Amino acid sequence: MQVYEELVARGLIAQVTNEEEIREMVNNGKAVFYIGFDPTADSLHVGHFMALCLMKRLQMAGNKPIALIGGGTAMIGDPSGRTDMRQMMTQETIQHNCDCFKKQMSKFIDFSDDKAIMVNNADWLMPLNYIEMLRDVGAHFSVNRMLTAECYKKRMEKGLSFLEFNYMIMQSYDFYMLYQKYGCNMQFGGDDQWSNMLGGTELIRRKLGKDAHAMTITLLLNSEGNKMGKTAKGAVWLDPEKTSPYEFYQYWRNVSDADVLKCLRMLTFLPLEQIDEMDKWEGSQLNEAKEILAYELTKLVHSEEEAKKAQESARALFGAGAGTDAPEAVLNEEDFNDGVVDILTVVHKSGLAASRSEARRNVQQGGVTVDGEKVTDIGMTYTREQMETGLLVKRGKKNFKKVVVK
Numbered sequence: 001m002q003v004y005e006e007l008v009a010r011g012l013i014a015q016v017t018n019e020e021e022i023r024e025m026v027n028n029g030k031a032v033f034y035i036g037f038d039p040t041a042d043s044l045h046v047g048h049f050m051a052l053c054l055m056k057r058l059q060m061a062g063n064k065p066i067a068l069i070g071g072g073t074a075m076i077g078d079p080s081g082r083t084d085m086r087q088m089m090t091q092e093t094i095q096h097n098c099d100c101f102k103k104q105m106s107k108f109i110d111f112s113d114d115k116a117i118m119v120n121n122a123d124w125l126m127p128l129n130y131i132e133m134l135r136d137v138g139a140h141f142s143v144n145r146m147l148t149a150e151c152y153k154k155r156m157e158k159g160l161s162f163l164e165f166n167y168m169i170m171q172s173y174d175f176y177m178l179y180q181k182y183g184c185n186m187q188f189g190g191d192d193q194w195s196n197m198l199g200g201t202e203l204i205r206r207k208l209g210k211d212a213h214a215m216t217i218t219l220l221l222n223s224e225g226n227k228m229g230k231t232a233k234g235a236v237w238l239d240p241e242k243t244s245p246y247e248f249y250q251y252w253r254n255v256s257d258a259d260v261l262k263c264l265r266m267l268t269f270l271p272l273e274q275i276d277e278m279d280k281w282e283g284s285q286l287n288e289a290k291e292i293l294a295y296e297l298t299k300l301v302h303s304e305e306e307a308k309k310a311q312e313s314a315r316a317l318f319g320a321g322a323g324t325d326a327p328e329a330v331l332n333e334e335d336f337n338d339g340v341v342d343i344l345t346v347v348h349k350s351g352l353a354a355s356r357s358e359a360r361r362n363v364q365q366g367g368v369t370v371d372g373e374k375v376t377d378i379g380m381t382y383t384r385e386q387m388e389t390g391l392l393v394k395r396g397k398k399n400f401k402k403v404v405v406k
Helices: 003-009 019-027 046-060 091-105 130-136 150-156 167-182 191-208 245-253 257-267 272-278 284-301 304-318 343-349 356-364 384-388
Strands: 013-016 032-037 064-069 117-120 186-190 213-217 328-331 340-342 368-370 381-383 391-395 399-405
Touching: 003 019, 003 046, 013 191, 019 213, 032 046, 032 167, 046 064, 046 186, 046 213, 046 257, 046 284, 064 091, 064 167, 091 117, 117 167, 150 191, 167 191, 186 191, 191 213, 245 284, 245 304, 257 272, 257 284, 284 304, 328 343, 340 343, 340 384, 343 356, 343 368, 343 381, 343 391, 356 368, 381 384, 384 399
Parallel strands: 032 064, 032 186, 064 117, 186 213, 328 399
Antiparallel strands: 013 213, 340 381, 368 391, 391 399
């Protein structure tokens, strides 16, 4: 299986301008492609993860990545997916963020020996002459057509500034400049960038009479249709100072059963045959799949050493028979009915809830985990054998007991 076919099999490709030509270029290592990253923070986050993994896959197949840092476009702000205007940043803040990005990207992309390059669009956007830009570039854009773009339609309801309206033109100009300066013949981006990307291919065609291509990556959504990469504390960052390797590991360890196999396909470099085998897994086997996912992604972003430490810490806190520092609660034989005990009894008799009705509320509200897995089914039961090694039961963030049977 060649790289393009693998991207399709992994569910990574959303839209392409010319599938036949793109397949030919990518499979034969002829693509010089770019992905843009606006430096709106001092760390990349899980939302960038798909793009970084795609760049790594394509570079491994002999294609050349260009990481475009949006030092210029960040002065404007991308309206895609926004209902409000982004906060303005100083040039000093933008430069600091750019420096942080390169350090993190180097874990995914090999920048040695010109195998990949990083460029900043501020180099050509900042010196632009406004009148020349309007005449040379603006003349090729139809306002009517721009307003049909999804990113603008959403903002039109609440008001779209002229500043942000120029974002599509700036991004299109980036592709035009990269085509001329570096022979860049393809742009990749999130599926919400499709209109901006087509603007670039059209500008190259009109100005240079040449063909360039665009391909969008499937957005990383959970089974409920929401973007992944957010927690109650905010974004899941790739910088270990902002999101620790353990927190990063736990984020992936706690994805839902419905999302784990999709994440394994789209984000890890495990062979598809191995992941296909996991399609048959169910129940506790899916927990093993989540451990594999969390380990592989933590290894990729941080290191194998950090992945091992995070896994050991998680198992020590949540694993059956572990949690040696947790206070112990003992169940008796009379707590079991036909060899099993229900979750409400476990929570109540362990002292984590004052009554069965309180235990019921805790479970129904999603406040109870057993060995790191959230329990929301009040009918959940556990066998005597499961209880013998002990279950780590948590209510809320700070109340936990190691529940055993004697």
